[in-house]
Structures are given as C-alpha cells and as structure tokens.
Amino acid sequence: MADLLDDAAVTEALRDLPDWTREGDALVLTAQLPSFPAAIAVVDRVAETAEQADHHPDIDIRWRTLTFRCSTHSAGGITDKDVRLAGAISGYVQAARG
Template identity: 45%
Template sequence: MRPELLDEDAIKRGLGTLSENWVVEGRELVREFRFPSYMAGIEFVRRIAVLAEAMNHHPDLLVGWRKVKVRLSTHSAGGLTALDFDLAGQVTAAASA
C-alpha cells in the first residue's frame, strides 16, 4: 500500500515537530548537518543508512567536507508523507548520537 501524501496543513504541523533547521523545498524535506570533521559526517551517514534500511525508506544524501545534506521524499507517493517526518526525527536524533 502506498503511503498517503500529506496536504499543506499536515506538512506545516509536521515541520512544527522537527527542529527549525528542516525546510520544505518543493516536494522534499531538507536539512544540512555540519560536523567537526569529514569522518564524523561519514559516521552520521552510516547511522542514517541503518535507520533507513530498518524503515525501508531511503533518503537522498549529499556528502561534502564536514557536512551532509539530507533530502527526504516518498517517491512512490510523489511528495511528503508521514514516513518522511518520522525519518527526519530519527535523523535529527542520530546527528547528536
């Protein structure tokens, strides 16, 4: 079964549950995380990968020098669903682990 696409009100409510650094860009939920070293960012990506596999919900990740940009969207639904906000919360927690 395909996840239900969220309407604008639900997206605003979802953003309210996340840290202020998450933003909506088009049909994606986006945040850039910064780290003290390149390897700290790579370790963060590894933690995200474990979470994503457990949910079978995989973000797009852009790894740079001491930063990682996370882009979430439910491709099968064509936009944002509750899965994206759930994973965003877990990703935020993983950043401080």
C-alpha cells in the first residue's frame, strides 16, 4: 500500500501542479477544453495511463468541462501515486488546449 503524504508534502507537490487544489483527501483539477471531443480525448488518455498504473481518478464530465479527483482510497488520502497521476493529467490537458 502507498504511504499517505503529510500536509507539507502535499503543499510541496501542489507547487508543481499549479492548476490543482487540495479538497480534503484529494487533489482536484477542473479544466475546460475547447470542445466535447477534445475533452473525451483527454479522458481516453487518462484512462490508458490510469489502467497501466492501476490507479484510477474520479472523473466528472460536463460537456467540455472535466473534473479530476485523485485520491488513494485504499490508503485513505493523497499519496505519491496521486501526485504522479495528477502530473500526467496536467500534461494531457495542456496538450489538448494547444
């Protein structure tokens, strides 16, 4: 099982994830994409990455607005797995925005 990050480690990680916030026991990003197909393409990329890592975010899809919540449920909060996945998601979002 992954170890929980303490508050200082989460704060430090968020410095490298400027579009993300902490909401309780999760890292959260809400992103608007240029179109619905662009949003779904990001979700597809995230799904592939998450499946390979065996670590899956919660994803809310509202037309072209996506909200990602990364939390390691088995550990009860935020772990390094969430930080790595959040970094990958940020890359996919930025690429889709052009």
